[in-house]
Amino acid sequence: MGTINILSELTANKIAAGEVVERPASVVKELIENSLDAGADRITVSVNHGGKSLIRVKDNGIGMDRADAEACLARHATSKISAAEDIEGIATLGFRGEALPSIAAVSRFTLTTRTNAQETATRVLVTGGKKEALTEVVADAGTLVEVSDLFFNTPARKKFLKSDAAEYNAIAGIFTTLALGNPGISLALMRNGQTAADYPVCDNLLQRIRQLFPADFAQHLLPLEIKKTDFSLSGYIGTPENVRVNRTGQKFFINRRPIQSAALNSALSRAYEEFLPQRRFPVAVLFLDIEPSYVDVNVHPAKREVRIRTEHFFTGIVVKAVKQALSAGGLFPEAASRPVSMSSPDDLRVPGSSENLSFNRLKEAAAGWKTAGPDTFAFDPIKKAGPVPGPPPGDYINRALIEQKRNVFHITRIVGQVLGTYILAETENGLGLFDQHAAHERILYEEILESFDRKTSHGQKIIPETLALTLQENSVMERCLKDLEKIGYGINDLGGNTWSVDAVPAFAPEGNALQAIKDTLHELMAETRPRSREEHMQALAAILACKTYTIKAGRKLDLPEMEHLIERLAARKNPHTCPHGRPTFFLLTKNDIEKMFKRK
Ligand code: ADP
Ligand code: MG
Numbered sequence: 001m002g003t004i005n006i007l008s009e010l011t012a013n014k015i016a017a018g019e020v021v022e023r024p025a026s027v028v029k030e031l032i033e034n035s036l037d038a039g040a041d042r043i044t045v046s047v048n049h050g051g052k053s054l055i056r057v058k059d060n061g062i063g064m065d066r067a068d069a070e071a072c073l074a075r076h077a078t079s080k081i082s083a084a085e086d087i088e089g090i091a092t093l094g095f096r097g098e099a100l101p102s103i104a105a106v107s108r109f110t111l112t113t114r115t116n117a118q119e120t121a122t123r124v125l126v127t128g129g130k131k132e133a134l135t136e137v138v139a140d141a142g143t144l145v146e147v148s149d150l151f152f153n154t155p156a157r158k159k160f161l162k163s164d165a166a167e168y169n170a171i172a173g174i175f176t177t178l179a180l181g182n183p184g185i186s187l188a189l190m191r192n193g194q195t196a197a198d199y200p201v202c203d204n205l206l207q208r209i210r211q212l213f214p215a216d217f218a219q220h221l222l223p224l225e226i227k228k229t230d231f232s233l234s235g236y237i238g239t240p241e242n243v244r245v246n247r248t249g250q251k252f253f254i255n256r257r258p259i260q261s262a263a264l265n266s267a268l269s270r271a272y273e274e275f276l277p278q279r280r281f282p283v284a285v286l287f288l289d290i291e292p293s294y295v296d297v298n299v300h301p302a303k304r305e306v307r308i309r310t311e312h313f314f315t316g317i318v319v320k321a322v323k324q325a326l327s328a329g330g331l332f333p334e335a336a337s338r339p340v341s342m343s344s345p346d347d348l349r350v351p352g353s354s355e356n357l358s359f360n361r362l363k364e365a366a367a368g369w370k371t372a373g374p375d376t377f378a379f380d381p382i383k384k385a386g387p388v389p390g391p392p393p394g395d396y397i398n399r400a401l402i403e404q405k406r407n408v409f410h411i412t413r414i415v416g417q418v419l420g421t422y423i424l425a426e427t428e429n430g431l432g433l434f435d436q437h438a439a440h441e442r443i444l445y446e447e448i449l450e451s452f453d454r455k456t457s458h459g460q461k462i463i464p465e466t467l468a469l470t471l472q473e474n475s476v477m478e479r480c481l482k483d484l485e486k487i488g489y490g491i492n493d494l495g496g497n498t499w500s501v502d503a504v505p506a507f508a509p510e511g512n513a514l515q516a517i518k519d520t521l522h523e524l525m526a527e528t529r530p531r532s533r534e535e536h537m538q539a540l541a542a543i544l545a546c547k548t549y550t551i552k553a554g555r556k557l558d559l560p561e562m563e564h565l566i567e568r569l570a571a572r573k574n575p576h577t578c579p580h581g582r583p584t585f586f587l588l589t590k591n592d593i594e595k596m597f598k599r600k
Pocket of ligand 1 (some may be wrong): 030032038063064072078079093094142143
């Protein structure tokens with residue numbers, strides 16, 4: 001009882017590794033950041049098996065002499081700060097001195113490094129945190145770190161790694177983010193020995209964006225720039241046609257450090273809110289540079305999050321700047337000539353509140369833009385399924401439905417559509433109210449799941465369209481290609497992150513084949529949890545059923561359409577809820593009704 005153990009260096013490193021090294025992508029992030037801090041302008045990353053078997057990062061930075069090469073593997077060894085106060089003004093990406101020892105504690109680790117002043121390089125070999133050898137070798141100036149068999153000595157962690165493809169996808173994501181944040185650096189990524197990306201040095205951010213994103217992304221951006229004495233905000237935001245189904249297209253950097261910030265996410269949504277369709281999110285690449293003492297970087301072991309002092313002020317700036325960029329981009333011509341007034345961060349009032357911009361006008365202008373939202377789909381999912389034209393509405397008795405054996409709802413008569421969204425039916429013993437959108441989602445969801453089980457795809461041929469993807473979108477595409485093909489997409493790899501789409505599933509809208517696929521990829525990109533194959537198919541079916549093709553609430557349906565919808569719903573395994581668990585219908589018995597009227 002009560003015996004306190006001082007953890008050995010080895011154990012302490014393993015614990016730190018738990019925080020810093022979650023997965024191969026976190027190793028890649030730490031190593032690239034070290035190379036950036038070392039002033040490299042050429043960084044090559046190689047990964048095998050999603051980084052599980054090998055991660056290699058080579059740079060041409062300042063390198064280390066023999067003493068530093070040995071020292072850097074000790075916990076809290078850092079050349080970047082020397083006292084706690086230094087964190088206040090931190091300008092480098094690293095400062096904890098934890099990454100290298102943490103990585104070395106859970107892998108077979110080799111560091112080869114040489115400064116320009118030295119003739120020979122130092123090589124340090126560490127296995128599971130134990131130094132094995134230190135030798136002198138011939139090598140280029142700069143640093144090469146090789147990490148093999150990540151988590152070989154921590155099987156519990158290893159078990160939690162996802163598939164090679166999923167781990168690679170996370171690496172592609174972090175690599176892209178760091179490339180975006182450092183246009184002046186040349187970066188290459190090798191995957192299983194093949195070049196996946198090679199980005200030469202750029203003069204500016206837009207050039208880098210063009211390297212990283214397909215043309216349609218880079219073409220639909222508006223520049224944004226504010227420079228003040230205490231801070232500057234710059235970057236690009238998407239036009240309202242450059243939107244996604246989630247926030248995967250929003251990248252923020254504070255003092256060049258890539259960060260995730262819910263506050264900035266919602267600032268963006270606020271700035272666009274008047275004229276984006278529901279559940280669509282703008283893309284943005286924004287750099288906020290602030291006096292370092294305004295930022296607390298020491299809140300997250302992996303440094304993913306930062307705390308901004310006077311956050312409210314800066315989110316206010318972002319909202320205003322984004323609105324101005326939109327207006328300068330022609331969306332709101334009048335505001336463009338208005339002078340910008342910005343106060344200093346000491347002034348905590350959010351300057352230039354939205355009142356002086358008329359958002360009704362903005363909205364009007366935006367209405368003219370072609371949004372990629374689902375509402376623009378001209379496709380008619382029910383008509384396509386070919387319902388027989390029914391008798392005119394009125395006292396319409398739905399024979400087909402009533403006579404069906406599968407009339408699980410015991411419907412005697414469809415009364416009609418109410419509130420443009422629900423279908424009201426009389427049943428043998430009361431009333432039924434169906435949510436047309438939820439019902440259609442359920443129907444498509446199960447139909448898509450069923451098509452996964454079929455052997456042959458049954459797509460409809462379309463005029464081939466080219467789909468250009470980012471590195472990360474491309475890796476998601478590789479993962480779900482087979483599934484997309486199974487449900488009827490015809491997709492061919494053209495190489496260079498480009499694909500050709502020549503067939504779409506029977507239920508898909510022809511004109512929007514590419515958008516539907518991109519939405520699906522972005523949904524899968526945002527996935528954080530590993531999934532079994534079955535779960536994966538269910539997720540994919542839910543995404544496709546929900547995002548793109550369903551009958552929206554508010555769409556007018558005629559009686560044969562309503563009949564057809566309820567018929568198809570009745571045939572489902574689980575007609576009760578949409579894939580997200582919302583009910584598809586309510587039944588009210590005569591008894592319930594009589595109780596409500598206090599007849600009983
Ligand atoms: P931190 O980056 O927080 O200082 P690390 O464990 O990542 O901690 O690195 C420890 C030290 O090793 C760094 O402070 C730096 O001096 C040195 N170092 C690491 N990687 C490199 C590199 N690629 N080039 C030169 N020096 C490096
Ligand atoms: Mg570091």
